Amino acid sequence: MTDLPASSAGSTTGVGETATHAAAKPMRERLVWLIDHFKREWQIYVMLAPMIIWFLLFLYKPMYGLQIAFKDYSIFWGIVESPWVGWEHFETLFNNSQFIRAVKNTVIISALSLIFGFPVPIILALMFNEILHALYRRTCQTIVYLPHFISTVIIAGIVITAFSPSAGIVNTFIGWIGIEPVYFLTKPEWFRPIFIGSGIWQEAGFSSIIFLAAIAGVNPSLYESAVVDGASRWQMMWKITIPSIMPTIIIMLIIRIGNLMEVGFELIILLYQPATYQTADVINTFIYRQGLQSGQYDLAAAAGLFNAVVAFVLVMTANSISKRVSRTSLW
């Protein structure tokens, strides 16, 4: 199922070879090899075990419950005893204009936050890399990391206050240039910018860590020879740093595309109003209202399953495109 626990995302070669080699040997020999292998490497397997157990218990076992998407589920009867209803829940969903709207909103919000949110941590990492004064750099990093550690509820409180028409800082500013206060959080057209903006503000700093780590891994001799050749810092960034961290960027992008259908719905639930459902209601908030609040677990499971299938197709597509274009991929 897994090869090496630390097989870094992005390695494309090497894993398959030993397997084919071993398969060619006769049965007995292979067994001896296996026992030998375990005797030698058992520590690695012990280290691997917790992760595998976690996967089995919390990701594979729950998949068994997915069948309730096709059943008339009763908690008391349980998963096995509940009667099958086929595609009924999916029909209900796709006949519901609010579900279609939620799918559309999910894709739009995700795509916009990918377009506007994905480059920001990379730019931040490149900027940090150019700061030479160590203390100043660490101070800046701490400041941009901090919002990541604030709970979503508090973020929502900050956003509501900042955009309040009477006391909010945003309306105070636009008041200075003579614009009437705007009640941002009830305006459908403002919901997405506010949501995506606050998401970037909260996470950009922390997500830049992985790119900083990638930058730190670039071979310094490349820069040294560039300096000897008289390259400017700008040229070094474009010709050395960015190409060197490109595999990391692409892997992160594939992961982000895989999560495209997963919008951080806690913040949406805290920020949206019936007045802004039009642009704010996503699949997860729809599931929450329709499925969990009114106890329709089977319908919620159907919506969740649909969501997962779309996400799976997206990540496979992104992976194969990336494999073909840049020869970097998750698998």
Next chain:
Amino acid sequence: MRHLTLASVLLTSMAVTTPAIADGHLMIVDEPLELTIHMHHKRYPSYNEDWPVEQEARRLTNIHLKNATVGSNTDNSGEAINLLLASGKLPDIIGTSRIKDVVNQYGPQGAFMPLNDLIEEHAPHLKAFFEKRPDIKAAISAADGNMYYIPYLPDGKYGRAYFIRYDWLDKLGLDLPQNVDEVKAVLEAFRDGDPNGNGLKDEVPYFARQWEELIRLVTLWDGRSSGSDTYHDFYVDSGQIKHPYAGEGYRDGIKNLTEWYAEGLIDPEVFTRGSSAREYLLSENLGGMTHDWFASTSGYNRLSSEIGGFVFKAFAPPASISGKRIEEHRRIPIKPDGWAIGGTNKHPVETIKYFDFWFSPEGRNIVNFGVEGVHWTMEDGKAIFTDAILGTGRPVNSQLYELGAQLHARGYFQDYGYEIQWSNEFALEGIALYDEGDYLIDQFLGVAFNKDEQAVYDKYWPSVRTYMLERQQAWILGTGDVEADWDAYMADLDKMGLNDVLAAMQSAYNRQYGG
């Protein structure tokens, strides 16, 4: 404190010898019998054998409850009961908030025991109660006609009321508004007349902790906002189930409230200010009028020590455009909370007798007030709290929860006498005013669906409700015009299935209340 403890010990020893209770006539079994219980409520996520009320009940009935609560780590009772059901092993007694839908859905499947015959044969007090209140019996019955739970029955009628700054009215030389036009004039005066005297136009004439309390004002145009103490609920109009957000009074109300909102008579941030609105706007001397609970809102008169002359009191509901004065909100006489008997209980007779104990005069006093002689004494036939409760200066209800009294995850009949003893004088004055005018209207007590009706409701209602609320807020905020949009809105509601939902509710209602 030591003094108090000593007093309690003395009083307890007296209580043991009080003959009326100690003669054993409340004993259910000769040998102590243990029953298991799941008891979950967000204030007390598991059952505690050490609650004084429980010890007293055990002593009197010989029934000994053992805690078997599932999901004590969550404060969401719905989650806890679902966990319990999914585990497949039910204890003898299941008590929780929001039990009604659960027992009505899973009772007929065998998870809970039907109570009708048990009550008929073994529970004289419950039987007498339901004979006196057939409406309550109808309201808690499931679609198959059986009762599966004994509810918590709140006492006292009054919930919310209209509150206004009396001192602001005096300052501006205005009288209490008697009708909808006068309300508008008063709110305009609050907006323009600088009643808080700080020279700024910062007053918020009408505010609300829940934005739904803004919609409540449609009753001033003969509309409705809800049929029960739950927001956006259906209501009954001479035997017909209707939804308030599909009525013409509602349309007219929304049209006028949109104007009020645009003119600044309503808190511009009413949709996002949230639960702290009342605390903030009153203590900052900004808010003028609201619609909120009697007891907690009257409590804000303590601000008079900081804000000179501060008086925030209830006033009678203003007359609507047709001259009717109604207060739409009241305490519902029956809550969806309570307890039920698990389908695998081996001692159903003893259990129903135990449920019945809490409806006996003795049991009812214990569950409402605590232990006699310690927490209350009988004076002129009424239970009166002792200093052990009233002398501590802490909120009486939270003290009672700690004793195991007034727990809503148990089926019992509340006694309003418990609350009146510690209500604020302003609240009592307001309640007397509302009592005199008889402004309350009947409430919709809900229906129990059969399987087909439930399927229709589940399929259409959540989306219809979402759509109604979207349009409601959009109109108030000035997007679209309610009069111009109304026909299209009604057509959309029909297309989305509102009429199917109403038909399902009507058939359930007719079956249940014999309409």
